Amino acid sequence: MSVTKQSISSLVLRIALACFLIATGILTLQLDSGFFGKLQAGFAGNELATAVHSLFKGDMANMLIVLLGILELVAGIFLIVGLFVTVGHFNKIALVAILILWVAVIILVDILGKGGLMGGAFKNLGTFLSFLKVLSAHLLVLGAILASMEV
Numbered sequence: 001m002s003v004t005k006q007s008i009s010s011l012v013l014r015i016a017l018a019c020f021l022i023a024t025g026i027l028t029l030q031l032d033s034g035f036f037g038k039l040q041a042g043f044a045g046n047e048l049a050t051a052v053h054s055l056f057k058g059d060m061a062n063m064l065i066v067l068l069g070i071l072e073l074v075a076g077i078f079l080i081v082g083l084f085v086t087v088g089h090f091n092k093i094a095l096v097a098i099l100i101l102w103v104a105v106i107i108l109v110d111i112l113g114k115g116g117l118m119g120g121a122f123k124n125l126g127t128f129l130s131f132l133k134v135l136s137a138h139l140l141v142l143g144a145i146l147a148s149m150e151v
Contacts, residue, residue, distance in 0.1 A: 010147060011083075013143075013144045013147045014079055014144075015079075015083075017076070017079060018077075018079035018080045020141060020144075021075050021079065021098070022072075022080075024048070024069075025069050025070065025071070025072030025074075025076060026073060027069075028048060028049055028068060028072060029069040029073070048065070048068050048072070048101060049065050049068075050108075051104060051105045052064050052065050053065075054108055055108070068101065071094060071098065072098065074094060075094035075098055078090060078094060095145055095148060095149050099145050099149070102138070102142055102145060105138065106135075106138050106139075106142065110135045115130060115134075116131065
């Protein structure tokens with residue numbers, strides 16, 4: 001079997017995405033449900049928790065955040081395990097769910113959110129550069145999700 005640049009880049013993207021999902025899944029599950037949890041979600045850059053808190057409040061938000069954290073964690077683990085053994089269709093199902101959630105994150109954070117396109121991204125150069133940095137990171141994750149779904 002020959003190793004191509006494309007197979008190496010797919011492997012690196014898959015490992016990076018798995019590490020990202022595992023880390024953010026753990027961080028999401030560690031969020032406190034009160035005021036400090038919302039604060040931590042903002043400071044830690046936990047986009048899913050921030051997006052959920054912008055749509056839902058109270059127990060519903062907390063329950064969704066826990067479910068999303070578990071989904072992220074399990075999807076990341078299955079991405080790593082899938083490198084060594086066949087994991088079936090669960091991995092693709094989890095990635096589709098995360099893809100949908102990630103598109104929602106991009107819309108809620110990068111377009112509608114504070115500092116997003118509709119929330120002041122063009123206020124000054126510093127705000128715009130910060131917006132571009134966050135948007136580019138979100139698009140990198142989106143690209144890694146899409147690339148991992150093809151494997």
